Amino acid sequence: MPERKLRILIAKPGLDGHDRGAKVVARALRDAGMEVIYTGLRQTPESIVETALQEDVDVIGLSILSGAHKHLFKKVIDLLKKEGAEDIPIFGGGIIPEDDMPYLKDIGVKKIFGPGTSTEDIVTYINGMTNK
């Protein structure tokens, strides 16, 4: 029988060399009963936004290790706005310095998960943010 499932896009923008962390998160979300659209390495902000529209995801998770997070998050959020889809919440993970957090919050990133976050915390957070 049909039922509602959470659909989450896990994407890696930019030039990161590996996607181990993103895969661990994708797997954990799957095990929590969610449908995870996984798009692999080296996505552009344009392709991420287009995928989010076509797949009608409830949440976007971006994993960034390269240091270009300020630019990449901003670009994705701007493009979502352009498509009238700024209501899709974004969270992030990867190597992101504490000092940059206020800026990211300011442009609309809902939450950043640093290294060492338990996957359980991410699952709980997503369930919480989509239950509103």
Next chain:
Amino acid sequence: MNSIDELIKRMISGDRRALGKIITLMENDSSSSAYIIPQIHNLTGKAHILGITGPPGSGKSSIVDKLIAYYRNDGLKVGVIAIDPTSPFTGGAILGDRIRMKQHYTDKDVFIRSMATRGNLGGLSEATGNTIKALDAFGKDVIIIETVGAGQVEVDIVRVADTVVVVSVPSMGDSVQTLKAGIMEIGDIFAVNKADLEGVEKCIMEIRMMLELSEKKGDWSPPIIKTFGNKDDGASDLYETIKNHHKYLIESGHHEKKRIIRGKTELINIIQNLFTNNLYNTISEKEIEELAKKIANREKDPYKIIEELIPRLKILFEVL
């Protein structure tokens, strides 16, 4: 105007996000489908529906990626439905077929939707049929459906597609064995992928032998095409063959016959789903479990229980 009407209107006028949302609505709840389909049914029936099936890892997604490129080169608009399995244990799924189709992500005339089987057997998801309609109404010229990695009985694709391509690979040695039961009978075209691997000629021979033994499909004898993953060699042959098959269907009148079979399948599916949904509305899961215990303990037999339930089950037909 309610919000679904608004979405349908936006979808028909070419809004990609609205299309994405319409698909979600129909995937999540059948009453939405019952509201949406009547409003778009008339706009459908134009697209060529192409099914790509075959065992896991045979290279279905890479072939789809190549085919999209050829269709786009001919100026045609493409919709893709890529289906991956839902975990029977957690209900979750990783939908990763898109990874192979990266080059088309930002092409506004290619719409790729990943779907999980959500417990549906047969290689498709329950909402696949309605999603095809949404893409058709949206104006796609061709709709490609990539099934889950299929073994033997995942043959539902034949009920929704005009043309079915069965992909196999020589490296599996006995791949044809795994294909022969159900899937072997549904191919309009056979693609032997990764044809630079050893054993390709043997694989082709085995398929040919099996085809000779099976029943003929009108005047069309399924061609066997060598393909090489995402390389151009072979992919253009496959593309031309798919187009020939489409032409054959229309000229021979088989297209019309297939459509009627499809209408029948659709009708029966909807009736079954309505019936099942109403059943669960009439008799609670808990009550069914109680009854099941009685069967298990040999207190009652299932037919006796049904007899007692009949007055209540009659209501089901009234709601239909």
